[in-house]
Every structure is written in structure tokens, then in C-alpha cells.
Amino acid sequence: MTVREHIITVPLDYSERPTRFSGQTIKLFAYELSPHTRKEHLPWLLYLQGGPGFEAPRPYFVSAWNKPALDSHRVLLLDQRGTGGSAPVTTSNLAKRGGPEEQAEYLALFRQGGHGGADNIVRDCEVVRKLLVSPSSYGGRWALLGQSFGGFCVTSYLSMAPEGVLEAMLTGGLPPGVTMACSADAVYRALHARILRANEKYYKRYPDDVELVTRIVQYLAAQPGGGAPLPDGSVLTPRLFQTLGLNGLGSGGSFERLHFLLESFFDADEEMTPRFAKSFLSWLTWDTNPLYALLHEPIYCQPGGAANWAADRVRNSPPFADLFDAHKAVQENRPVMFTGECVYKFHYEDVACLRPFKETAELLARKSDWGPLYDADKLACNRVPTAAIAYLDDVFVDFNMSQETANRIQGLKLWATNEFRHSGIRDEGHRIFDRLLGLVRNAVFD
Known part of the structure; x- marks a missing residue:
């Protein structure tokens, strides 16, 4: 393939009303991939990465999904604003934006929706x-492929600017609660229940890890301050240790990666090994991609809706309060449960790089004057050939809520399966892309 780089200047704030950001611009970065012998007649395909807050994958090689994509499209890997080469938000440059109020106001511009309903990611794409x-x-239109949060963005695109879309494909990314002011509470009730089932499957595969995880929790709880210090200044408390379920229970091969990581915890003297400490930090992205933490719940909020630490409230309410209490699990001689894709208040205490932004996160959690993300009426009248794959056992995006959204998008063809995990596009991209493309191109509209 041939790889070209694009740098494009866009407004920081698309609001029509004056704001403190009026007139400021940012630069977006993208990689264009095309067959080695350029085929200008091929339609463009915009790929939107999951997240929020993650850059597009780098084209080190022709990957599982873009190999077939290059037979039918010219592919654009866009770093969404605030990520990669597109005005990246980092823990260091965010601190220079002023106090918590200024930081929160700035961060609100890096969500799907911004001030006054300005849909910033979609407007960037346009x-x-x-x-x-x-x-x-093709009439100036291009195709869309959205993975996870990228699928949320695709759904926003179909709501805001469908005239620019030739065909749309979503992988594990049908957004929940598109008609709700804030779907975060419903989302996290569903996802906490799903991660419990994933824990059960994990311990069934690795039953000896029940005892090992118990020993680890006992070790961490016995440390001064209730946790073991990590090289970056974070404190590995039992509750932070439980967050290994985020990367350890939801993607292809993740059970094995978690198992082998846990095996490395103790040295010969029953102390935590430097290898585990280093590996634990490498599993987390709070320092390199802080948007993921700071905007994680706001991606579920529309006008009038505030997240108010939804995941935290759900975890600390019945029946989950007892089920995810590591100390109580050890006392009652039952397995310690890992948690999933959630950002809790304690992240801003236990994770060193997030501590300076605790008040900023609080302001974002209370914020309710968000712009709209989806237009249910437009989705109900959708004319863009659209197909989506939804994973029955997905612990990141609840299948039942995805199905509800699929039913609201006219003409959407839904492929529901338990063949893949949330990482299906990475693990079996060739099969998934080919089938979704076939679905959209066979779509028939009156």
C-alpha cells in the first residue's frame, strides 16, 4: 500500500455564538492508505477509532481489516481531535489550560458534541x-467504519450529516440510549452485570486463580496505606487492582493475558515483582490518553443530562456494592471480582497522573448543558446503507441496548454473533469487514 499524511486545520470551537475559544484553530492529522498502484476511482473510507480519546491505529503493516478494505476503498485513518497528531490532550498540556473550570470548558470541545450542539468530531470529519x-x-460522499466509540461517532454522523455518507459500518459500536438525556446509569448497570458473568467464565477457565487473586488482595490490603506503591507514584490498592478486568476480560485472548500477568505477581519472598508493577502500568492508558478517563461518561450525555459519576454510583449500590467489594469477598471466601470499562472516583486518588484533574473531572461529571449527540427522527428516516455487528457477550457495549438502537435506525442490517469479542475487527477483521461491506452494498431501500 501507499501511505500519505494529511494535516488539516479546523476550528477549535464550531459554535456560532462567541466563546473564549472563538477564532482558535487546531490541526488534524490523518493517514491515507491506498493500493500501491493508486486507484483514484475507489471511494474513500473513513475509519473512526474506539475510545474516547484514542488515536487511529498506525499503519505499520496491512492489518486484518484494511487489507480487504484496500480492495474496495481508499482508507483514511483519522486521529480524532485530542488524540495522536490531532492537537493531542496530554496530562502536561492540559495542566497549562488554567484551573479546573477552564480545563473542563476546554475538554468539552473534544467530545462528539460541543457548545450549542456543535458536533465537533463530525464537523471535523466534514x-x-x-x-x-x-x-x-460518488457525489462527494465517503464510507464510514466505526469501532466501538467510533461507532457512536458514525451514529452521530448519520444524525448530523448523512448527506456526506455513502455507506456506514459499525463494529461493536451501536450507542446505547440514543433518545435518553443521559444513558450512563443504564449503561453501567448493564455492564457491571456483564462483567460479573465474564468473571465467572474466567475463573471457570483458570480456577486456581481464585486463590491467587485472594492472596494478591490480601497482600495489597496489608501494605502501609492499603496499597503497594507503583513506579509512577500511583498506589496499587485492591480496588485499582480489580480494574485489570478492563483489558483482561473483554477482548480476544485477554483471559490468557490476564492469567499470565497474575502469575508474575509474587517473587520468591512473596513480594510484588517489578515485572508485575511495570506490566500493570503498561495495561493502563490514563497517562498517555487522559481523555479516555475525563470524557468517558460524558459521551453518554445529551442536553439536560449529567453523568454524576454513574459507574461509581452503580458499583456502590445494591447488588453490586457487595459483589465488587474485594475485602468482603476475601472475608467470605468467595472469588474477587474484576471490574470492566468504568472510570471511578478512586481513579483520581489512586492513579498519580489523574490526581491533578480530580476537580476537573468533578465539573465534567456535574455538567448537564451538553450538545445533542443523536437525532432520533433522522435515524428513523435513515437512507444511508448501514450495517453493524454487535457481540452478544460484549462487556464494553451492552448487546441489548445496542439492539434497541439498531431498531431505531431505518434500514440498518444487524449481524448479532458470539463468534467474536469486542476486539473482533482487530482479531478477525477480514471476515467482519467483508461481511459488513456485503450487507451495506446489498441494502435495498424503497
């Missing part, structure tokens, strides 16, 4: 589309 896609090429 600027890029109009610059790169010739009006003579």
Missing part, C-alpha cells in the same frame, strides 16, 4: 471530507 473527496467521486 471539513476533511470536503477537502479530500472530489464532488465527482
Whole structure:
């Protein structure tokens, strides 16, 4: 394949009303991939990465999904604003934005929706589309492929600017509660229940890890301050240790990675090994991709809805309060449960790089004047050929809520399966891309 780089200037804030950011711009970065012998007649395909707050994958090689994609499209890997090469938000440059109020106001511009309903990620995409896609090429439209949060963005795109879309494909990314002011509470009730079932499957596969995890929790609880210090200044408390379920229970091969990581915890003197400490930190992305933590719950909020630490409230309410209490599990001689894709208040205490942003996170949690993310009426009248794969056992995006959204998008063809985990596009991308493309291209509309 041939790889080209694109740098495009866009407004920081698209609001029509004056704001403190009016007139400021940011630069977006993207990789264009095309067959080695360029085929200008091929339609463009915009890939939107999961997250929020993660950059597009780097084209080190032709991956499982973009190999077939290059047979039918020119692929654009766009770093969404605030990530990768697109005005990345880091723990160091965010601290320079002023106090918590200024930081929160700035961060609100890096969500799907911004001030006054300005859908910033979609508007960025539209600027890029109009610059790169010739009006003579498929009417100036391009195809969309969204993974996880990228699928949320695709759904916003179908709500806000469907006229720019040729065909749309979503992988594990049908957003829940598109008609709700804030779906976060419902989302986390469903996901906490799902991660419990994933724990049960994990311990069934590795039953000896029940005792090992108990020993680890006992060791951490016995440390001065209730946790073991990590090299970056974080404190590995039992509750932070439980968050290994985020990367250890939801993707292809993750059970094995978690098992082998746990095996490395104790040295010959029953102390935590430097290898485990280093590996634990490498599993987390709070320092390199802080948007993931700071905007994790706001991606579920529309006008009038505030997240108010939904995951934290759900975890600390019946029946989950007891089920996820590591200390109580040890006392009652039952397995310690790992948690899933959640950001809790304690992250801003236990994780060193997040501590300076605790008040900023609090402001974002209380914020309710978000812009709209989805237009249910437009989705109900969708004319863009659209297909989605939803995973029955997904611990990141609840299948039942995904199905509800699928039913609201006219013409969407849903492929429901338990063949893959949430990482299906990475693990079996060729099969998934080919089938979704077949579904959208066979779509028939009146």
C-alpha cells in the first residue's frame, strides 16, 4: 500500500455564538492508505477509532481489516481531535489550560458534541471530507467504519450529516440510549452485570486463580496505606487492582493475558515483582490518553443530562456494592471480582497522573448543558446503507441496548454473533469487514 499524511486545520470551537475559544484553530492529522498502484476511482473510507480519546491505529503493516478494505476503498485513518497528531490532550498540556473550570470548558470541545450542539468530531470529519473527496467521486460522499466509540461517532454522523455518507459500518459500536438525556446509569448497570458473568467464565477457565487473586488482595490490603506503591507514584490498592478486568476480560485472548500477568505477581519472598508493577502500568492508558478517563461518561450525555459519576454510583449500590467489594469477598471466601470499562472516583486518588484533574473531572461529571449527540427522527428516516455487528457477550457495549438502537435506525442490517469479542475487527477483521461491506452494498431501500 501507499501511505500519505494529511494535516488539516479546523476550528477549535464550531459554535456560532462567541466563546473564549472563538477564532482558535487546531490541526488534524490523518493517514491515507491506498493500493500501491493508486486507484483514484475507489471511494474513500473513513475509519473512526474506539475510545474516547484514542488515536487511529498506525499503519505499520496491512492489518486484518484494511487489507480487504484496500480492495474496495481508499482508507483514511483519522486521529480524532485530542488524540495522536490531532492537537493531542496530554496530562502536561492540559495542566497549562488554567484551573479546573477552564480545563473542563476546554475538554468539552473534544467530545462528539460541543457548545450549542456543535458536533465537533463530525464537523471535523466534514471539513476533511470536503477537502479530500472530489464532488465527482460518488457525489462527494465517503464510507464510514466505526469501532466501538467510533461507532457512536458514525451514529452521530448519520444524525448530523448523512448527506456526506455513502455507506456506514459499525463494529461493536451501536450507542446505547440514543433518545435518553443521559444513558450512563443504564449503561453501567448493564455492564457491571456483564462483567460479573465474564468473571465467572474466567475463573471457570483458570480456577486456581481464585486463590491467587485472594492472596494478591490480601497482600495489597496489608501494605502501609492499603496499597503497594507503583513506579509512577500511583498506589496499587485492591480496588485499582480489580480494574485489570478492563483489558483482561473483554477482548480476544485477554483471559490468557490476564492469567499470565497474575502469575508474575509474587517473587520468591512473596513480594510484588517489578515485572508485575511495570506490566500493570503498561495495561493502563490514563497517562498517555487522559481523555479516555475525563470524557468517558460524558459521551453518554445529551442536553439536560449529567453523568454524576454513574459507574461509581452503580458499583456502590445494591447488588453490586457487595459483589465488587474485594475485602468482603476475601472475608467470605468467595472469588474477587474484576471490574470492566468504568472510570471511578478512586481513579483520581489512586492513579498519580489523574490526581491533578480530580476537580476537573468533578465539573465534567456535574455538567448537564451538553450538545445533542443523536437525532432520533433522522435515524428513523435513515437512507444511508448501514450495517453493524454487535457481540452478544460484549462487556464494553451492552448487546441489548445496542439492539434497541439498531431498531431505531431505518434500514440498518444487524449481524448479532458470539463468534467474536469486542476486539473482533482487530482479531478477525477480514471476515467482519467483508461481511459488513456485503450487507451495506446489498441494502435495498424503497
